[in-house]
Amino acid sequence: MPRHIAVIMDGNGRWAQKRLMPRTMGHRAGMSALKRVVKTMGELNIPYLTVFAFSTENWRRPSEEVDYLMNLLVEYLLKELQELHDNNVKVNILGDYYSLPQRCRLQLQDALRKTRHNSGLNFNIALNYGARNEILTAARKAAALVASGQLSVDAIDEDLFSSFLFTSQLPDPDLLIRTAGEMRLSNFLLWQIAYTEIWVTERLWPDFTESDLMEAIAAYKGRDRRFGGLSRQGEDHA
Numbered sequence: 001m002p003r004h005i006a007v008i009m010d011g012n013g014r015w016a017q018k019r020l021m022p023r024t025m026g027h028r029a030g031m032s033a034l035k036r037v038v039k040t041m042g043e044l045n046i047p048y049l050t051v052f053a054f055s056t057e058n059w060r061r062p063s064e065e066v067d068y069l070m071n072l073l074v075e076y077l078l079k080e081l082q083e084l085h086d087n088n089v090k091v092n093i094l095g096d097y098y099s100l101p102q103r104c105r106l107q108l109q110d111a112l113r114k115t116r117h118n119s120g121l122n123f124n125i126a127l128n129y130g131a132r133n134e135i136l137t138a139a140r141k142a143a144a145l146v147a148s149g150q151l152s153v154d155a156i157d158e159d160l161f162s163s164f165l166f167t168s169q170l171p172d173p174d175l176l177i178r179t180a181g182e183m184r185l186s187n188f189l190l191w192q193i194a195y196t197e198i199w200v201t202e203r204l205w206p207d208f209t210e211s212d213l214m215e216a217i218a219a220y221k222g223r224d225r226r227f228g229g230l231s232r233q234g235e236d237h238a
């Protein structure tokens, strides 16, 4: 079983367009899909889920859509926080949420505080997240420590660098799911997915169900993860 599943939740707009509805309705339907996936992950006892909810590039969208997404986030947390907490879910945010509107920030801080001691599913929400920005910020941290004499250049290894990322407390994802068919990473977890198995489905995010998740996991189980080495079979014949 994968320990950490990451999801690029894409296709909300297309889902709505197909129904001749405004894009915002797709985001609302996407929220229900997220609830289903969080629930299933808990049932499957998979310890880490990371979802891409809003990228640093998504600010380029019309302000009405951005506002709607921010409000939806607050609404989601207001409605779901108690249930997440009751289910022992620990909420974590990846990304610069300090620069989000104040009502979002306060709601997020509330969720982090309330669930911080929970020991069930680690539910990471990537919000105002961009991987290049994350890597740059880590590089700046390392450079500042070197400049002030607190760190030697040789001490900067992969583990130390990883500890400067938003994901410092998380194992790398085993499986990355992208819905809505796009074959790209869109600036998501570039450092962390070096050896992650990628599974893309045409299914639009609001239509994503438990059985799609099971299909992704089944595909993952069939993969031969070599990490640059040889497959099990190869080793046997070595």
Ligand code: IPE
Binding pocket: 009, 010, 011, 012, 013, 014, 015, 053, 054, 055, 058, 069, 180
């Ligand atoms: C994903 O759905 C949600 C966010 C990026 C916030 P989209 O809104 O990107 O949906 P499409 O890609 O336009 O269909």
Ligand code: IPE
Binding pocket: 008, 009, 010, 011, 052, 053, 054, 055, 058, 182, 184, 186
């Ligand atoms: C990626 O989807 C971001 C999120 C799912 C939050 P986008 O819809 O923003 O990605 P592009 O623009 O198609 O690459």
Ligand code: MG
Binding pocket: 010, 011, 012
């Ligand atoms: Mg999209």
